[in-house]
């Protein structure tokens with residue numbers, strides 16, 4: 305089974321990316337099971353995973369576009385995040401926020417994904433969408449110069465722009 309997995313992003317981002325290129329990569333229960341196994345997470349209910357994924361995908365799309373989302377999607381993500389609570393831990397290196405599960409199984413897995421999606425949407429992390437031709441994967445811009453989801457997309461994008469410039473030298477100004 306082939307999935308658009310970057311392998312570098314939080315699970316919330318990788319899950320949103322299963323809707324890509326006009327294709328639902330989680331369209332069957334087998335594919336949902338396959339995806340969760342591939343990213344190293346326990347199995348979850350396929351229908352619930354898709355409901356959360358769809359809402360997160362629409363919220364990320366709205367965030368990147370700078371528009372307000374549908375309130376229903378906000379409520380879906382809040383509902384899924386309920387089994388996860390934020391906990392303060394204080395170690396020698398200082399205070400850290402930790403997610404703590406108040407449920408088990410699939411509810412806890414999806415709870416953590418929903419909580420991470422909330423952090424990504426509301427926190428300081430810069431959520432971006434790849435601008436390479438034919439790619440629209442989300443990624444967290446962890447480096448100020450990062451513009452693509454993967455170095456291979458950067459390579460393709462630079463090549464495409466090089467060929468456009470060669471074809472139409474008159475529009476270079």
Ligand SMILES: [Zn+2]
Pocket residue numbers: 434435436439440441452453454457
């Ligand atoms: Zn890309």
